[in-house]
Amino acid sequence: DVKVTQSSRYLVKRTGEKVFLECVQDMDHENMFWYRQDPGLGLRLIYFSYDVKMKEKGDIPEGYSVSREKKERFSLILESASTNQTSMYLCASGSQGNQPQHFGDGTRLSIL
Amino acid sequence: SQQGEEDPQALSIQEGENATMNCSYKTSINNLQWYRQNSGRGLVHLILIRSNEREKHSGRLRVTLDTSKKSSSLLITASRAADTASYFCATSFNYKLTFGKGTLLTVNP
Numbered sequence: 009d010v011k012v013t014q015s016s017r018y019l020v021k022r023t024g025e026k027v028f029l030e031c032v033q034d035m036d037h038e039n040m041f042w043y044r045q046d047p048g049l050g051l052r053l054i055y056f057s058y059d060v061k062m063k064e065k066g067d068i069p070e071g072y073s074v075s076r077e078k079k080e081r082f083s084l085i086l087e088s089a090s091t092n093q094t095s096m097y098l099c100a101s102g103s104q105g106n107q108p109q110h111f112g113d114g115t116r117l118s119i120l
Numbered sequence: 121s122q123q124g125e126e127d128p129q130a131l132s133i134q135e136g137e138n139a140t141m142n143c144s145y146k147t148s149i150n151n152l153q154w155y156r157q158n159s160g161r162g163l164v165h166l167i168l169i170r171s172n173e174r175e176k177h178s179g180r181l182r183v184t185l186d187t188s189k190k191s192s193s194l195l196i197t198a199s200r201a202a203d204t205a206s207y208f209c210a211t212s213f214n215y216k217l218t219f220g221k222g223t224l225l226t227v228n229p
Contacts, residue, residue: 012162039215041217043219048221049221050208050219050220050221050222051163051208051219052219053216053217053218056215056216058215066216098162098163100162100163104215105215106150106151106212106213106214106215107168108153108165108168109163109165109217110165111162111163111164112162113160113161113162114160114161114162116160
């Protein structure tokens with residue numbers, strides 16, 4: 009079975025901090041994705057990567073950056089955390105093409 | 121945006137009944153996928169239907185796709201309490217998924 013592991017289930021940070029969310033997948037998938045999920049808004053794509061060192065902006069990239077130095081690892085970075093970035097963050101991976109994505113259990117991030 | 125929209129937003133049924141959820145979308149798709157999310161967990165892929173398919177089955181799940189109406193439906197037959205979850209449709213195009221806001225299904229024992 010595909011396993012997508014997110015480094016933390018719950019995280020509390022302060023405004024202005026630089027925050028790193030880590031995601032690792034064990035299925036050699038080319039594509040990796042970061043979403044945020046908010047009540048009433050569903051899942052929204054922040055960034056995705058289709059190869060090592062490659063990244064593409066999703067629908068809501070402002071305030072975020074990403075890093076993919078190795079195929080199995082995709083990091084989401086909040087450069088200067090703000091309270092409106094309090095959310096559930098979900099990482100996913102998938103093979104090439106329009107294939108199903110496999111999700112981690114999410115990180116519930118609170119910015120105080 | 122080609123975001124899918126699920127209908128209804130919430131559905132409450134008794135165990136053993138069938139549950140039907142609908143999804144509408146706006147633009148072209150390569151395929152349409154349905155996912156389930158249990159409370160506080162990540163999404164789990166249920167079924168994928170390609171744009172040239174009209175119906176697909178997987179166990180107690182039946183999915184239909186009508187590309188002329190840009191709509192899909194997910195039917196869960198003989199529901200169980202364990203089916204209680206949020207269900208999302210997602211349209212796939214150019215390697216990206218665009219999710220709807222989901223239907224919260226509650227199956228009462």
